[in-house]
Amino acid sequence: MTHPIPARTQVAIIGAGPAGLLLGHLLHRKGVDTVVLENRDRPYVEKRQRAGILEQGTMDVLRATGAAAGMDARGLQHDGIELRFAGEAHRIDFPALTGRSVMVYAQTEVVKDLIALRLEAGAPLAFEAEALDISGIEGEAPQIRYRHEGAEHTLTAEYVVACDGFHGIGRRIMPEAGKRTFExxxxxxxxxxxxxxxxxxxxxxxxxxxxxxxxxxxxxxxxxxxxxxxxxxxxxxxxxxxxxxxxxxxxxxxxxxxxxxxxxxxxxxxxxxRSFVTEPMRHGRLFLAGDAAHIVPPTGAKGLNLAAADVTLLAAALVRRYASGDESGLDAYSEQALRRIWRAEHFSYTMTSMLHTSPDDDAFGHRLQLSQLDYIASSKAAATSLAENYTGLPMPGLDELA
Structure with missing residues (x-):
């Protein structure tokens, strides 16, 4: 069942992908009021095919916050990957190198699990609710004007988080002054x-x-x-x-x-x-998270996991703000999130450039690729670096949300 959408909330979230739904879940558990607006209908959201690899940290967040029942029942834990090149296969053993692993569990399943939890908890979630404008982000009561069920409405919040993807309204609203993009x-x-x-x-x-x-x-x-x-x-x-x-x-x-x-x-x-990053990820009371702020090529399996890291960090900062008035986490959000994002961008770029054939038939580059792959297959240090980045860095903010 759906629940009425109030006119006011503490945190308004645009987008019911994994970033928006996980943020709403983490905040709701800690008593922070949220409303999630999604411009697509529920069947579309639940069938949207995307990533399927969860890092160790993403698994930890889902388990620590009661959202892992589906993952633990149907997910496939993987303790390594296989690199194939020059007619040979070489396994990278994640637990032996890092003590960590990954889980194959489709983004569609993560989304369905989080939607079910939100609706069961009675937390507001509106599908087919298109955000038309965001105003007042430099003040204390930003507003989202949105269209839902044939009429226009206004949602007033204390903070707005845009988890609405690369083409969403959130990044477009960010002022051009001071904004930088990299692609x-x-x-x-x-x-x-x-x-x-x-x-x-x-x-x-x-x-x-x-x-x-x-x-x-x-x-x-x-x-x-x-x-x-x-x-x-x-x-x-x-x-x-x-x-x-x-x-x-x-x-x-x-x-x-x-x-x-x-x-x-x-x-x-x-x-x-492609790769894409926008900086900063905050202006006033508007924050960006997930694909609204960054895109990575899928070779490194980082997209969904970066989104989870963004909102875990931001949720911890918002919980601290409402518990004690401490805004230091909100002030540091963009810088801290971008540090992880650029690490993931570099790893994804490295995996992509190492494994893909150049359209220019670059024989020199081809030999460099084989040399790098051979180094990973034969060096524990190189294999450990790959395993550490693939399984993911520790998840900031998790201790405050468990």
Whole structure:
């Protein structure tokens, strides 16, 4: 069931993706009033396919705050990944190197879990509520004008958090004065598929090949998620199911008898590859979190986890503000969040540039890639660095929210 949307709240949250829903969950548990506005309908939000890897810190937040029942029941814990290159496979053992692991659990499932918890708690959540304008962010009572159920409404809050993605209103409202953006567009995309076939691996495979990058992931023991590098102007209609499976098989090939299992493809899509960061992530009483502030290429599995880190940090700061009046965490939010964001941007860039084939047929660059992959496979120090970044840094603010 849905609940009435009040005209006033302490924290207004725009966007019911994982960032907005998790922030609302964390604050509601600590007695901070929130309203979540989402411009899409509930079925769309619950079916929106995105990331599927949860870092150790993201798992810790969900478990510590009572949001992990679905993850622990249906998620697939992974203790490593496999790097494939030059016809060989090399496993990176996460627990042995860092004592940490990751979880395969689709973003759609995280979102559904958090929606259910919010509605069960009676916390306001409005779907098909489009934010039209945000005003008064430099004062003490910012307002969101939004359209819902055919009428316009105004929501007054003490703080507004925009978790509404790259194209949302939150970042557009931020004043241009003092705002800086950084962007890198990569010269390739991913062709991704969902297939009704049991995964051909126990852990994710990241493959470097002369034909281009490929990734073997999964959504469940019965459903595989796979990607292969394609040019950015790729016409999806030119990729038949047979062509996709044949291309994947060649890129995953290693010396030995390993074979890629195939099955019915139920979904296809093209994902562009880019990096984006906006600074700062706060102006007055408006804060940015998740994709509203940053985008990473999916090679490093950081998008969802960065969003979780943003809102965990911000939630701890807001709880402190309402408990004691201490605003130091809010003042430090942007700087602290950006420190983690740039670390994740660098890791994602490193993984992307190390594994993808250059469209310029750069033989020198190709040999550098093989050298770096060989270094990771043969050096404990290099493997540890990859494992530490992949499984994620400690989650700031978690101790205050548990």
């Amino acid at each position: 890198r567009v990569y010269p390739f995309s991913w062709l991704g598929i969902l297939a009704d076939v049991a995964p051909s691996c126990d852990e994710l495979i990241y493959a470097h090949s002369p034909e281009g990058f490929a990734l073997h992931s999964m959504r469940s023991p019965e459903v595989s998620r796979l990607y292969l590098q394609v040019p950015p102007d790729t016409d999806l209609a030119q990729w038949s199911d047979d062509r996709i499976w044949e291309g994947l098989a060649r890129r995953f090939a290693i010396d030995g008898d390993w074979k890629l299992a195939t099955g019915p493809i139920t979904e296809k899509g093209i994902t562009p590859m």
